[in-house]
Structures are given as C-alpha cells and as structure tokens.
Amino acid sequence: MAKEAVKLIANNKKAYHDYFIEEQYEAGIELFGTEVKSLRMGKCSIKESFIRIENGEVFVYNMHISPYEKGNIFNREPLRVKKLLLHRSEIRKITGKIAQKGYTLIPLQIYFKGSLAKVEIALARGKKLYDKRQDIAKKDQRRDAERNFKSSSFRI
Numbered sequence: 001m002a003k004e005a006v007k008l009i010a011n012n013k014k015a016y017h018d019y020f021i022e023e024q025y026e027a028g029i030e031l032f033g034t035e036v037k038s039l040r041m042g043k044c045s046i047k048e049s050f051i052r053i054e055n056g057e058v059f060v061y062n063m064h065i066s067p068y069e070k071g072n073i074f075n076r077e078p079l080r081v082k083k084l085l086l087h088r089s090e091i092r093k094i095t096g097k098i099a100q101k102g103y104t105l106i107p108l109q110i111y112f113k114g115s116l117a118k119v120e121i122a123l124a125r126g127k128k129l130y131d132k133r134q135d136i137a138k139k140d141q142r143r144d145a146e147r148n149f150k151s152s153s154f155r156i
Contacts, residue, residue, distance in 0.1 A: 004114040010044045011109045017132065019106060019124035025094070027058065027119050028085035029110075034068035034075050039117055041068075044110055051084065051105035051121055053095055058084040060107060060119065084119060097123055 015021070031039070038044070043066035051060050060082050067075040086094075097103050108120045127135075 005112075007112045009039055009042055009110045009112065009117075010046050012046050012049075012107055014047055015106050015108055015122065015124065017127075017135075019104070019122070019126055020131075021108070021122045021124050022103070023097075023123040024108065025086065025090060025121050025123075026113075027121055029060070029117050029119055030083040030085060031065075031117060032076055035065050036117060038065050038068045039110070040112070046107045046110060049107050051107060053091060053098065053105070056088070056091060058086055058091060058094075058105075058121075060084055063107065063110075084121070094123060102126060 045064040049060055049062040049064075051058060053059075062079060063082055064078050065076075066078055094105065098105065102125050104124055104126065106122055106124050108122050110117065110119050112118070
C-alpha cells in the first residue's frame with residue numbers, strides 16, 4: 001500500500017511558544033474550489049486563528065486564505081469562518097476537555113494529505129510568562145551544549 005504524500009502549506013510556530021500542546025487531532029476542512037486552488041499555491045496563514053465548538057460542530061476563525069487570482073466572482077471572503085470535519089465522538093471528547101479550566105483549541109498546521117486538505121488541531125493549555133522564560137533558557141542551554149560539543153569534536 002503506497003504511503004500518501006503530505007505537503008505542508010502553513011505552520012503555526014507561535015502556538016508552540018504560547019501553549020503547552022496536550023493532544024493533537026487531524027481534521028478535514030470544508031472549502032470551496034477557489035480556496036483549494038489558493039491553498040495549493042500556498043497562500044494561507046493561521047497565525048492568529050483559533051477554533052470554537054458551537055452546537056456540536058467545530059469552526060476555525062481568522063484563518064486567512066488569500067483570494068485565488070483567477071477566481072473572480074467565485075472567490076470567497078478570505079477570513080470567513082470555515083467548518084472543520086471531525087467524528088462526533090472526537091468532538092464530544094474535545095468538548096469535555098475544553099470544559100476544564102485553561103484548555104483551548106488551536107490549529108498547528110495545514111497540509112494536503114493526498115488530495116485532501118487537512119488541519120492538525122491541538123488541545124492546548126496557555127503558558128504563563130515564567131514558563132516561556134524557562135523554555136527560552138532550556139533552548140539556550142541546549143544550543144550552548146551543541147556549540148561546545150561541535151567545537152570540541154573538531155579539535156581532536
């Protein structure tokens with residue numbers, strides 16, 4: 001069985017800086033034709049986007065898909081609310097977790113899996129300022145250790 005090709009379109013690097021990622025889910029997106037064409041060209045941003053569950057359905061807000069150049073009258077609003085496609089059992093599970101204090105849903109990345117557009121969403125908990133400082137300090141320590149290791153390995 002051939003493995004389906006995954007082509008990354010947009011990545012939310014800010015999410016890993018601002019949140020602790022607890023669980024990840026893969027969801028489909030309900031899109032129109034010109035939006036899919038624009039996604040294939042890589043014209044998408046999920047920096048400021050967030051996800052809400054309303055009436056048992058999942059929606060993504062502030063996901064910007066640029067209008068397709070040749071789409072004219074068929075183009076949709078770039079920031080329109082888009083429905084995400086998940087199984088009902090997954091939605092119930094996520095709703096239960098979000099009811100707990102401090103949890104939220106955020107998109108991590110958008111990609112094509114075969115010919116289907118997918119969104120990787122995460123159940124996340126917000127970081128405090130001191131958590132961010134600790135993460136930055138750990139990164140600096142790791143970077144220094146790698147730099148020292150590289151310089152010591154060249155001297156031998």
